[in-house]
Amino acid sequence: MVLEKWSDKRTTVERTSDRELVVTRTFNGPARIVFEAWAKPELFKRWWVPKSAGMSLLSCDMDIRTGGHYRLEFGHPAFEQPMVFFGRYIEVTPPVRLIWTNDEGGEGAGAVTTVTFEERGADTLAVLRDLYPSKDALDEAIASESLGGFSEQFAQLDEVLVALGATK
Amino acid sequence: MVQYSQTRFDASFAALSDATRRGVLEQLGRADASITELADKFHMTLTGMKKHVGVLEQAGLVTTQKIGRVRTCKLGRRRLEEEAAWIEKYRQLWAARFDALDKVIEELKQKEKADGLRKME
Numbered sequence: 001m002v003l004e005k006w007s008d009k010r011t012t013v014e015r016t017s018d019r020e021l022v023v024t025r026t027f028n029g030p031a032r033i034v035f036e037a038w039a040k041p042e043l044f045k046r047w048w049v050p051k052s053a054g055m056s057l058l059s060c061d062m063d064i065r066t067g068g069h070y071r072l073e074f075g076h077p078a079f080e081q082p083m084v085f086f087g088r089y090i091e092v093t094p095p096v097r098l099i100w101t102n103d104e105g106g107e108g109a110g111a112v113t114t115v116t117f118e119e120r121g122a123d124t125l126a127v128l129r130d131l132y133p134s135k136d137a138l139d140e141a142i143a144s145e146s147l148g149g150f151s152e153q154f155a156q157l158d159e160v161l162v163a164l165g166a167t168k
Numbered sequence: 169m170v171q172y173s174q175t176r177f178d179a180s181f182a183a184l185s186d187a188t189r190r191g192v193l194e195q196l197g198r199a200d201a202s203i204t205e206l207a208d209k210f211h212m213t214l215t216g217m218k219k220h221v222g223v224l225e226q227a228g229l230v231t232t233q234k235i236g237r238v239r240t241c242k243l244g245r246r247r248l249e250e251e252a253a254w255i256e257k258y259r260q261l262w263a264a265r266f267d268a269l270d271k272v273i274e275e276l277k278q279k280e281k282a283d284g285l286r287k288m289e
Contacts, residue, residue, distance in 0.1 A: 013258060029273040029277050033276045
């Protein structure tokens with residue numbers, strides 16, 4: 001059951017339960033290429049951090065295989081300390097599925113992210129699910145204004161994104 | 169643009185179809201109250217009031233918070249608005265990422281095509 005839905009023409013977010021958010025987007029290309037862009041660090045680095053946010057990826061360690069770990073460090077001129085995100089890949093199945101944990105808030109406290117890639121003709125539908133351990137955990141993420149695992153310092157991204165939206 | 173699905177509206181209307189629940193909202197509009205206070209006010213059992221508050225909470229019209237042994241109820245609209253704003257931000261973050269990802273995918277496709285042509289030659 002879909003409780004709420006947010007969308008523009010291409011990227012849609014649905015709150016499918018009180019602890020799950022689902023993002024969907026179609027890409028023009030075969031699943032194997034879309035998967036490659038998620039699973040190869042040198043490609044992943046090029047799109048994961050929106051340039052407009054003024055953020056930079058200071059380091060990016062991704063041991064992409066089932067059971068492997070990842071660790072990303074972001075910097076911003078306004079931050080005293082880099083922001084660190086880390087977790088473990090629960091499943092890596094090219095070119096159909098990626099599942100990872102978000103452990104920077106404590107193991108088991110963050111969402112588990114599942115991305116699936118499904119070919120539709122020349123396109124690939126990507127479905128990303130952020131499943132929080134409880135309703136309280138998702139409510140807390142919202143209350144703290146953290147964004148997809150990003151800390152409250154990310155609030156300034158807001159302005160940038162609004163500006164981006166306005167120019168489209 | 170923020171869009172609410174029909175489901176949430178349906179839940180809200182169902183919640184508002186009951187006179188007691190409308191009374192509870194009116195009461196919470198004046199001040200936050202515990203379930204016990206609300207039960208007293210509306211001459212109901214605790215269990216009965218818990219059910220009503222549960223329906224309102226499900227519809228997002230009321231939020232409750234348990235502090236110690238007391239569950240306090242308050243109007244949920246502000247929280248709903250915050251939630252809507254957060255999810256829209258979350259969506260915009262993904263939209264920005266995916267627009268950049270489009271470019272990477274396009275490049276990989278072009279490269280593959282070029283490599284394919286080279287092999288054919």
